[in-house]
Amino acid sequence: MKLYIKNMVCNRCIMAVENELEKLGHQPLNITLGEVLLNKELTDSEKEILSLHLQNLGFEMIDDKKSRLIGQIKSSIIEIVHHQNSDLKSNLSDYLSSRLHHDYTYLSNLFSETEGTTIEKYFIAQKIEKVKELLVYDELSLSEIAAKMNYSSVAYLSNQFKKVTGLTPTYFKNIKENKRRPLDEL
Template identity: 50%
Template structure:
């Protein structure tokens, strides 16, 4: 049986879900971002208890088909940008459509209708979050980051970064270093 969980976007979320399933005596086969495959059928009592326990951590069990599909779209994007070593070589629209087995226009319309932003805007937001992470790790320069995240140029990345954050990538990196230094002085 597969259950769907909203706001499950990190490894920490996976650990929380595994622990809550264990408390209820449920055995999982697979725990992924947004989905959990459990071995047995879940009773209404277990489902109610799981729902209550997950809410304490800001996670939500999903029952509605549209919300489940939205969470699947988000999971594919988050996995693609934050957890894979290399972004797909094909268009994101083709990749998402292929991963979920739905026409991209259909996915895009539902996503926009429910979330109030386009899939493309969601991708951009997550790419910028990934850029922030990579800037703070200080292992790659901006040219390498733009290449890794499939930006057409450093200029394109910088413009998008500034549009989303209000800061240039170099200024963002500088203030983070200053903040870290100030904390070390305490």
């Protein structure tokens, strides 16, 4: 049985969900961002109990197909940006269409109408969060960050960063007090 879970956006989230499932006596076969594959079907009462336990941890089980698809779009983007170093072999629209087996126009319209923002803006927000993380770690230069995040130039990264945050990357790096936002709040 496959379950879809909203707000499961990092490895700690996966561990928390896995621990909760095991506490409730369920054996997950595989857990990825936003998805859990269980070894058996859950009864309605088991789903309800699991849903309550997950809500206490800040997660939400997704039941309807459209919400599941939105969750898969978000999980795919988070996976690309935060776990694959933005190493996208094709453009985002082709990647999402191929991965989710839907026309990109349908995905884009569904995402925009449900989330109130475009897939592209969500993707940019995720990239900027990753850039903030890299700036705070202070291990890479701005040009190394631009290359790592697949920006064509430092100038383009700086312009996009300032447009989203209102700050230049250098100023952000210097103040470091501007806290990063959790991925599930983007």
